[in-house]
Amino acid sequence: MAIQGEVATGGNDSSANGALCLHSYWRSSAAYRVRIGLNLKGLKYDIAPVHLVRGGGEQHAPAFAALNPQELVPVLQHGQRMLRQSLAILEYLDEMWPQPPLLPATARERARVRALAQVVACDIHPLNNLRVLQYLERDWGVPQPERDVWVRHWIEGGFRALEALLTDSASTGEFCEGHQPTIADCCLVPQVYNARRFGVDMAAYPLIERIERHCLTLPAFDAARPERQPDAPG
Amino acid sequence: MAIQGEVATGGNDSSANGALCLHSYWRSSAAYRVRIGLNLKGLKYDIAPVHLVRGGGEQHAPAFAALNPQELVPVLQHGQRMLRQSLAILEYLDEMWPQPPLLPATARERARVRALAQVVACDIHPLNNLRVLQYLERDWGVPQPERDVWVRHWIEGGFRALEALLTDSASTGEFCEGHQPTIADCCLVPQVYNARRFGVDMAAYPLIERIERHCLTLPAFDAARPERQPDAPG
Structure with a gap:
């Protein structure tokens, strides 16, 4: 499936270097990040769906493990x-x-953007991944309500820190950094999707929510949504 | 405390841009990564120790949270x-x-190095962090032996993948990528330290172990060791 994304504005052409194909799952927030990035760059790409649940998970099949x-x-x-x-x-x-860049111009700003992205990608999401929830369920028999408490605990702790980091910096704009989307926004938006899915009260994080809302007005973010x-x- | 590191070989001078001070804990593997990086660059830096356990953890004190x-x-x-x-x-x-670079020269190589680093930094370490083990103990009463099984589970899964990625690539050399240390090695060595601490049998990962051994022959890695x-x- 080819997704149009932002081709018109990005103007990048990947054909010289070979086709792009994303192995993705609609609800994977790590895949969602990359879909946003591809769309922001205006790149055409195919999606090869990998169903993470059906039949024990297609990601464990030898073809994908290779x-x-x-x-x-x-x-x-x-x-x-x-x-x-x-x-x-x-x-x-x-x-x-x-073009357009996913990182800002200076080393200081890039460090900030990467750190914001990593709050999500290193300290929130890995704890709430499907494989972790499956371990809690299968190996320890942790029931669903307690697994949901676990998920919310790590999201809320991470979001408290993120909200503080965003609030305390003059660099924060319509996006996590200034007025262009960066990899921080590519991570933030999918994590907010996950947060809602697990019942986190987003009212506690007004700045995160404002940035997420703004991002989703962009076609690149909108086209990357799980439900799209x-x-x-169906 | 000023640490000499590799000043003689690196030849970088941070004085023009202000002093460097690392807030660190001797056994934190994330801090260990940065100590290696600072030493590889030959930068002088002070260490401000943050005791993660004493008195409930100095990282939670208002001065550090700021x-x-x-x-x-x-x-x-x-x-x-x-x-x-x-x-x-x-x-x-x-x-x-x-100078010297912590990332290789081409986008393809850099993507590989960053991915290897992130296998550790996103998919192994965050699950075994002190705060996670404290949650398992305090909130769920998971006893020590089961917590250790949990830790080993995520290290072993991650190391199986890392060993395969290193084995399957002609890019692997004395280090994770070729013959110069990169951020992948900065992440790998502290993770092996953690693995041994939790009783992971490293014999199953001969390539990881060979790279780790080689890294630790370099003064930059050696000086970053927790016990140093x-x-x-004492």
Whole structure:
């Protein structure tokens, strides 16, 4: 499936370097980050859906494990190249197709943006991943309500810190950093989606919510939403 | 405490941009990553120890929470700048002091190195952090042996994938990528330290172990070891 994204404004052409194919799952927030990045760059890409639940999870099938021994999505195929880990993929997109940039101009600003992204990608999301919730359920028999408390605990702690970091900085604008979307926004928006899914009260994080709302007015973010994906349930 | 590191070989001079001070804990593997990076760059820096256990954890004191609302180490102070998140800090060091580089030359190689680093920093370490083990103990009463099984589970899964990624690539050399240390090695070595601490059988990961052994022959890695830190127990 080819997604149009922001081709008109981005003006990047990936054809010289081989086709792009994203191994994705509609509700994976790590895949959602990369979809936003691809769309912001105006790149055309195919989506190869990997169903993370059906039949025990297609990510564990030998064919997919050969692409990524971590047995996790996303994987971005670029010609013969196999790119793994969502933040590494976003940096790769930014290096290969510099316009529009996903990182700001100075080392100080880039450090801030990367740190904001990593609050989500290192300290919130990995604790609430499907594989972790499956471990809690299957190995320890933790019932659903307690698993949901666990998920909310890590989101709320991370969001408290994020809200403080965003509030305390003059760099925060319509987006996490200034007035252009960056990899921080690519991480933030999917995490807010997850937060709502698990019943986090977003009223406690007005700045996060304001930035998320603004991001979703952009077609690049909107087209990346889980419910807009070809593998989303009808 | 000023640490000499690799000043002689690195030849970087941070004085023009303000002093460097790392808020660190001897056994924090995220702080350990940054110590390696600072040493590889040959930068002089002070260490401000933050005791993560004593008195409920100094990272939760208002003075430290003001530096980092996540209440986590490391924080790198560079003059008036406050830098958070170990991977973001390593990228900052590489941008501010480019020699010797912590990332390889091409976008493809950099994507591989960042992905290897993130296998550790996103998918292994965050699950085994002190705050997670404290949650399991205090909120759920999970006893020590089961917490140790949990820790080993995530390390072993991550190391299986890392070993495969390292084995399957012609890029792997004495280090994770070729013959120069990168941010992937900065993440790998502290994670192996953690693995041993929790009783992971490293014989299953010969390539990881070989790279770790080689890294630790370098003064920059050796000086960053937990037991060499000013706040390590005597």
